[in-house]
Amino acid sequence: MNKKCMAANWKMFKTRQEAEETTRELMSLTAAKLPSDREVLLIPPFTAIASVAATIGSKTGFGVGAQNFYPAENGAYTGEISPDMLLDLGCSWALVGHSERRHLFHEDNEFLAQKVRFGLERGLNIILCIGETLNERKNGQLATILNKQLTSALSDIGYTDIASRLVVAYEPVWAIGTGEVARTEDIREAHDYVRSELKKIFSSAADSIRILYGGSVKPDNISEIITLDNVDGVLVGGASLQAESFSRIVLG
Numbered sequence: 001m002n003k004k005c006m007a008a009n010w011k012m013f014k015t016r017q018e019a020e021e022t023t024r025e026l027m028s029l030t031a032a033k034l035p036s037d038r039e040v041l042l043i044p045p046f047t048a049i050a051s052v053a054a055t056i057g058s059k060t061g062f063g064v065g066a067q068n069f070y071p072a073e074n075g076a077y078t079g080e081i082s083p084d085m086l087l088d089l090g091c092s093w094a095l096v097g098h099s100e101r102r103h104l105f106h107e108d109n110e111f112l113a114q115k116v117r118f119g120l121e122r123g124l125n126i127i128l129c130i131g132e133t134l135n136e137r138k139n140g141q142l143a144t145i146l147n148k149q150l151t152s153a154l155s156d157i158g159y160t161d162i163a164s165r166l167v168v169a170y171e172p173v174w175a176i177g178t179g180e181v182a183r184t185e186d187i188r189e190a191h192d193y194v195r196s197e198l199k200k201i202f203s204s205a206a207d208s209i210r211i212l213y214g215g216s217v218k219p220d221n222i223s224e225i226i227t228l229d230n231v232d233g234v235l236v237g238g239a240s241l242q243a244e245s246f247s248r249i250v251l252g
């Protein structure tokens, strides 16, 4: 059975030294306390991936991910980073489709599908982020949006080990960085829906695909979120930047 995934998205924060210090502090705050059914995934900016990977070393229960990559092996793509370059840094996971990529950088479902396919093919494990805007929710489009984001990114992906290579993060856009957490019934409803859609795509393998919740997760709300059915971890932005607060989430 997969462990609960406690992921930290550090966005465009932290120099190498700051990232190393936070990693060291987090490892010390969680030392000997990390439950055997949990793992920690640190997702720093590109520039700090190698430092964080080196700081973690071979410590079990900790991994490193990237916030983005470009779906090509190499080539004339100025400013972009390939999956092979990330693997070379000791990075084994990557986010695809974070709402900031979708909305600020206009990455559409078709491009994100290319990323998921290419990233998996090159050996990265993928965290596919999905979620509706407030307007979409108010207009009753939750299911339509999640269905579209999932099916466009995941149809035709036929890996037998998909449950260990793919994670889906449900992150309602209106709850990211706003301090507004989805109600437990909203999280339950969305996660149940995601699970049922994954079953349509991957049959019984979908039972073991982890579904994370993301959106203003904090030390004081982690325990009610992490215990919900079909919540297999969390993706945390703001509250993951300080080791002290993220350690309380990781252990919460």
Ligand code: PEP
Residues within 6 Å of the ligand: 009, 171, 175, 176, 177, 178, 179, 214, 215, 216, 217, 235, 236, 237, 238, 239
């Ligand atoms: C995120 O960036 O994925 C996120 C969930 O951010 P925050 O925890 O700050 O809402």
